[in-house]
Amino acid sequence: MTILQGILLGILQGVAEFLPISSSGHLTIAQNLFNLEEVPLLFDVFLHLATLAAVCLFFRKKIWNLLKCFGRWITRRPISENTTVDTEDLLSGSDELGRKTIIAIILSTIVTGAIGVVTSKLIPELPVKIICCGFLVTSALLILSAILEKRHSAKTESNTCGLTKKQALFIGLMQGIGTLPGISRSGSTISGALFCGVDRKAAGEYSFIISIPAILGAFILELKDLGEVTESVGLLPLLFGCLSAFIVGYLSLALLMKTIRKGKLQWFACYLIPVAILGLIFLK
Numbered sequence: 001m002t003i004l005q006g007i008l009l010g011i012l013q014g015v016a017e018f019l020p021i022s023s024s025g026h027l028t029i030a031q032n033l034f035n036l037e038e039v040p041l042l043f044d045v046f047l048h049l050a051t052l053a054a055v056c057l058f059f060r061k062k063i064w065n066l067l068k069c070f071g072r073w074i075t076r077r078p079i080s081e082n083t084t085v086d087t088e089d090l091l092s093g094s095d096e097l098g099r100k101t102i103i104a105i106i107l108s109t110i111v112t113g114a115i116g117v118v119t120s121k122l123i124p125e126l127p128v129k130i131i132c133c134g135f136l137v138t139s140a141l142l143i144l145s146a147i148l149e150k151r152h153s154a155k156t157e158s159n160t161c162g163l164t165k166k167q168a169l170f171i172g173l174m175q176g177i178g179t180l181p182g183i184s185r186s187g188s189t190i191s192g193a194l195f196c197g198v199d200r201k202a203a204g205e206y207s208f209i210i211s212i213p214a215i216l217g218a219f220i221l222e223l224k225d226l227g228e229v230t231e232s233v234g235l236l237p238l239l240f241g242c243l244s245a246f247i248v249g250y251l252s253l254a255l256l257m258k259t260i261r262k263g264k265l266q267w268f269a270c271y272l273i274p275v276a277i278l279g280l281i282f283l284k
Contacts, residue, residue, distance in 0.1 A: 005034055006237030007244045013047040014054075014248025018208075018256050020187025020268050021275075022138055023048070025131045028181050029279065032128055043233050043241075045219045050242035051249035052215045055208045058253050062092050062205060063212075069098030090162065090202040091209070100162035101206070107165060108172030109213045115176025116217065126181055132279035134182015139269035139276070141183075145191035146266040149200070163206065167196040175210060185211065186256070190265065204260040208253070 012030055016023035027044050056063060069092060086093035091101045174192030178185035186207055193203035259265060 001233045001237045003237050003240050006233070006239075006241035009034075010047055010050065010241035010244030011248050013044075013241075013245040014051060014250075015252050016184075017048065017051040017245070017249055018054075018186060018252040020138065020142060020184040020190065020256075020265065021272055022131075022134060022182050022184040022187070023051075024179075025134055025182035025184075028126075028131055029128060029283065032283065043238065045215070046238060046242055047245045048215045049219055050245035052212060054246050054249035054253060055211060058250060059205065059209060062089070063209065065089075065092035066098055066101060066209075069095055070102055073099055073102070090199055091205055097162040100164075101209075103165065104163040104168035104171075104206070105210050105213070107168040108175060108210045109217075111169055111172030112176040112179070112210070112214050113217055115173070116179045116214070119176070119179045120218070128283045129280055131182035132276040132283065134180055135272045135276035135279070138182070138184045138187045139272045141191040142187055142266045142269045142272075145194040146263065149194040149263065163198065163202075167193070167198060170196055171198075171206070171210070175207075175214060179214075185214075187265075187268070190260065194265075200260050200263060201257075204257050 009027060009030055012026050013023050015021075016026040024044060027047070072095065090097060092098045171189055171192045174195075175185060175189045177183055178188035189207040189210070190203050193206060194200070198206070259267070
């Protein structure tokens with residue numbers, strides 16, 4: 001792999017990881033077009049780690065609030081009535097909301113992990129045309145979530161009591177489905193949250209916060225290929241690919257959060273549907 005190819009794959013990862021268009025699916029297709037058939041899965045995971053760093057930077061305040069809440073929880077410090085409550089923050093605006101979010105993260109991660117163990121064995125075997133079908137599935141999820149979210153918001157007020165256990169389990173299931181190439185992790189997870197009636201902003205934030213343990217878990221599972229990455233990819237293409245993924249990923253995340261707040265997530269289906277059709281026709 002050349003440095004330029006590493007940078008291009010990093011840019012693609014940075015865009016596709018956060019925008020609901022499936023980063024793993026796009027990376028697989030790009031590697032197919034570049035004739036990079038022998039790239040180990042761990043290279044993709046390294047790019048995911050770079051975008052994970054962008055998530056931690058973007059949501060650093062919220063993550064820090066959750067960590068502090070978790071610290072108070074495990075030390076059995078009671079919830080103080082004098083603690084400042086941020087009514088705009090449905091995930092960590094108070095200790096009570098923070099504890100519910102932490103429980104939700106644990107439940108979602110368990111479900112995703114169980115599914116991910118199975119799908120990780122299927123990923124290398126999926127042909128490109130199946131990945132294109134995954135793009136169509138993602139498109140359907142985005143469109144359906146937009147329709148249901150509008151109907152839900154018209155009938156009831158958004159949940160301001162934090163995430164429930166049932167919502168966490170369902171979102172974890174949707175994130176597990178999103179581990180398949182062609183099905184966007186962010187798209188399926190955010191859609192799943194909207195299906196459950198979660199507030200738009202909280203749905204987007206929660207989707208990326210629960211990606212942290214999911215990506216770290218995938219990295220640990222693929223560590224056995226560490227030596228293979230430096231041999232088949234090279235150190236410089238890997239470094240430049242990760243750097244470009246981090247920078248572009250941060251910008252893409254900022255764009256997506258604005259799109260989610262506007263309730264325009266279905267716009268990305270306008271890109272995925274023609275790409276999927278072209279892929280089914282021309283790719284082998």
